[in-house]
Amino acid sequence: MSGEHQRAGTHDRQGRVDGDLVDREARDQSRVDAVLDDFFRLAKRRAESVGYRYVDLWKVLERNTSGGKRFRPRMVFTTYTALGGRDDEAAARVGAAFELLHTALIVHDDVIDRDFSRRGIPNVSGSYRDEATTAGIPTPTAEHRGMSAAVIAGDLALTGASRLLLQVPCDGPVQARLLDLLDEAVFVSAGGEMIDVELSLSDDLPTVDEILDMERAKTAVYSFEAPLQAGAVLAEAPEAVVRALGEFGREVGVAYQVVDDLLGVFGTQSDTGKTVLGDLREGKRTVLVAHAATTDDWFGIRPFIGKADLSEAEAEVVRGRLEACGARRFAEQLVEDHARRALAVLDGPDVGEALRDALAPLVQVVLERVR
């Protein structure tokens, strides 16, 4: 998930900015940050007994966990608060667990993608690689050091996520449900990652449905479904509500991912925080590409997909052809369909007014990203 929006839940249904909400979000975020600060402070202290080199790894991991928009914790707080939850410290702990899970998954995703930076800043691999090259170590060795550190750091973040959930002050059955949700999030996102690896290696282009299933598994479950449901579980909401939030999360999560695909080609750098040539240059399997491959225009698009030195002028040509063949419109329609279905879930019998009012703006924000 790239270019995470910064203001989910800060608009009410009429689109007005709600000052109270902004204040509450800032307060929730600082609670999450405080939980993570404590977590890392303790880990760094524990690491001292193993060795200073290990303390360094924790410092790098901490840097890679900070500065995010705390998107997943916000999902937790949104449902928790709307469902009447009042123990903000507990919610912050659950939110921090999902934030650490996010760190774990992107750190290992970067290993798999051989990426040494994220949003222009060195990631774990990049920090360790750069330090080594500065010390005169040859690049392949330095890169390998970076990857090794990142494999270990991801393991620590993954373990840390379940540790944080174990420390949530709540009843045993609630805790068990929270741990189940985290487990499901890890299980499904690992599957999505594996399928992404395989799809990107295959000569055959995947179908639109394969792309959507992969994107849902890799990102939407742990970013939307699971944290939205976790907030409800922590608030001890009825099972029907938790189930409805799963459906809502799936729809809005898939919409979000398709928006990402669109922004990766048609967005501006400020939308996405990364070059908008990246997806095309790396030949990323997206809904756009999968749809274009089913059209007669594909022969004129294919040569540019995965062209490592694609120029901005060539990218403009591809954009024009992706538009002409209907791929852009198709993807936009997908976003709208899933957004509509997400809103329909909110209008269902199991979702009360407070929850609906809290979640509808999220759909708006997703739609606005692409408009």
Added chain:
Amino acid sequence: MSGEHQRAGTHDRQGRVDGDLVDREARDQSRVDAVLDDFFRLAKRRAESVGYRYVDLWKVLERNTSGGKRFRPRMVFTTYTALGGRDDEAAARVGAAFELLHTALIVHDDVIDRDFSRRGIPNVSGSYRDEATTAGIPTPTAEHRGMSAAVIAGDLALTGASRLLLQVPCDGPVQARLLDLLDEAVFVSAGGEMIDVELSLSDDLPTVDEILDMERAKTAVYSFEAPLQAGAVLAEAPEAVVRALGEFGREVGVAYQVVDDLLGVFGTQSDTGKTVLGDLREGKRTVLVAHAATTDDWFGIRPFIGKADLSEAEAEVVRGRLEACGARRFAEQLVEDHARRALAVLDGPDVGEALRDALAPLVQVVLERVR
């Protein structure tokens, strides 16, 4: 840890094979296998909903978890049974958790070491690489596919370990202690792995103490200390016993690792399950090398350490010099010192006779490996 012995606890103090013990160990092992079979059966079924490619990953991970000597589960059972524990199903679950942790750590260790096989059999990376090369995919891409699959598989095994602990039927405080032990094992072994990465990159040779600390952290804690303590915690043994088992595990674990260093140079292939040129060729930082570096003979040894094409004849020269400079004797003395200290812990006030009788043979087995 390589060349794990197959018969810990199958000798009594006089060295006679105890038939009852062999039967019990076989029974315990099949209980652990049954827990793991269930775990993987469920995971493969769950994976179907994500995609057949994900089911394949679980199958490969399962293969990489089977066939081991179930060393860590045996540590759990040894203390649990000696301390009066009778719920063998619970112990099997705890043992299986440590077995999965072991899988997770070696799968990621192999990624870090860029190893594609373990004991001559393709590991997770190797299976995925080989399948890809057979399909005509170029080696670098195939290797990268292998590494990617292994990063994901290790994450799944790591998560699986704590899931299994969460399913142990026991009181809340006991479960919390078990989870703490697992967490400590992950935390410390990750630190050991990181320090191993750093030591192997450094031009400066580490000291003997640095090697011992690294080996203890990387392997001894999760292989000895934590599972021995977990058996005691599950048996609800007094805190003093759990502490003594930590000390015992540390001593015997370090002895075991130094034996590994010795066998890696002076052992036979049947001792270690791997070529005895491997450690020398890869320039592995061992107690032998660290000690030799402090002697005047080092200039005649150094050129061979890390020589990728070291011949058997050259290895014989190195062996002779490691012996002449006293490194072999030094390492053997270290093993004996730690073994003696391990036995001294067993003679302490907190360890009862049954536990002493169950654990003393473990020290013998470690000593016998090197004699």
